[in-house]
Amino acid sequence: MSGDTPSRPVIISAARLLFLLLAAPALAQAPVDSLHTQPPRTALIRSLLLPGWGQFINGRPLKGLGFGAVAVVLAGRVVAQQRALGRADRRGAPDLELEDLAAGRNTRVLLWVTNATLAGIDAYVDAQLAGFDVSLGPRPGPGVALLEMRVSR
Numbered sequence: 001m002s003g004d005t006p007s008r009p010v011i012i013s014a015a016r017l018l019f020l021l022l023a024a025p026a027l028a029q030a031p032v033d034s035l036h037t038q039p040p041r042t043a044l045i046r047s048l049l050l051p052g053w054g055q056f057i058n059g060r061p062l063k064g065l066g067f068g069a070v071a072v073v074l075a076g077r078v079v080a081q082q083r084a085l086g087r088a089d090r091r092g093a094p095d096l097e098l099e100d101l102a103a104g105r106n107t108r109v110l111l112w113v114t115n116a117t118l119a120g121i122d123a124y125v126d127a128q129l130a131g132f133d134v135s136l137g138p139r140p141g142p143g144v145a146l147l148e149m150r151v152s153r
Helices: 004-027 040-049 053-057 061-090 095-128
Strands: 133-140 145-152
Touching: 040 053, 040 095, 053 061, 053 095, 061 095
Parallel strands: none
Antiparallel strands: 133 145
8 A cells, every 4th residue: 555655664763762762771671570560550551551661660571562562553554544544535535435444544543452451451460460489381290291380479
């Protein structure tokens, strides 16, 4: 689509900016065990406002980068779709085409909200479980490899 090309450099620039602002300092932080944990509600609110922010504060920079990158890409796609809708409206496109473009935009907005919601839930759970020592690994069993999980507080 011709509407995708102009927005691509903006998406790349926004992704780089997100990395520089959030990922670079978080990757240089101390290990997760020595980090001061935040209240779970704070983590939830931060990730709802800016997907990935709660993960960075929880000491999970790769998760934060993943949620943040998805949010930036989806936001860029929403902007590109809205521009395409505006161009189609100005040239007098049929109503069916306008409805399809609006539906595509709305779908991308819904995906962005879903990503923010999942990021918030993930940050909340990570903050809630920050004090637990979880070890997960294989344990040999009678003829079968079993999976053992130990949780201690």
